[in-house]
Amino acid sequence: MNQPVEKTAAEAQAAIAEEFAFFSDWTERYQYLIDLGRQLPPFPQEWKNEDNRVHGCQSMVWLIPSGDPGHMHFDAASDSAIVSGLIALVLRVYSNRSAREIVDTEPTFIETIGLAKHLSPTRSNGLAAMLAKLKAQAASALV
Template structure:
């Protein structure tokens, strides 16, 4: 089971890298990110609370965990189109996975698709804050 679980987050990252390889320039990649963000499921207004807010982001971001150490699900939303796209990518890699896999998986897709070079420092910080919060939620379920 574990080998399959480990490869699933890795496969999700590889799929993202392959998808972004289709686009010739960053204008197209940003548009694709925005389109991905528009496909996020609706986010309940009542979950837009301070408890779920991700601090360190310039835009407003909320991240809500559910499930347990065996399978953690995340819902997330942002008031920014590009950040919503980043959320869509993060959820593809990390949502609905075992907590141990979430903690162990490094977000290599960020570097692999060139996001690290093309995000503003504030967006990079926000993405790092979102990943840190997501991994902290996963680690907490492992320790409970």
């Protein structure tokens, strides 16, 4: 992705809030989300399997962790344009961080940028499911 890589999850969340503040309405913000989703790295077809699927999402979403407790990386994809944008935001905050930072970081950007009010209930549930799976994978790396 062409996004800058922030040093901490908190910096990433602050940068996301700043970027979304540029847009005056939710039509523009949804378009930005879709654009972010289009910038996700390619996701191999063979990774799109039941083991990697995030359940609780209306759209198909796949999430794969790699790395170790000191540096966890996540790859993810969706069949939905807006959900792909949500994935891009989540990965920006949580991927390439330590398992401890991932577990300890609350996704405040969701409320800060107004996503909580502008996502359908099914998308909100899916986002929560994705965050829960990602955090559970980080927590299991700490054991």
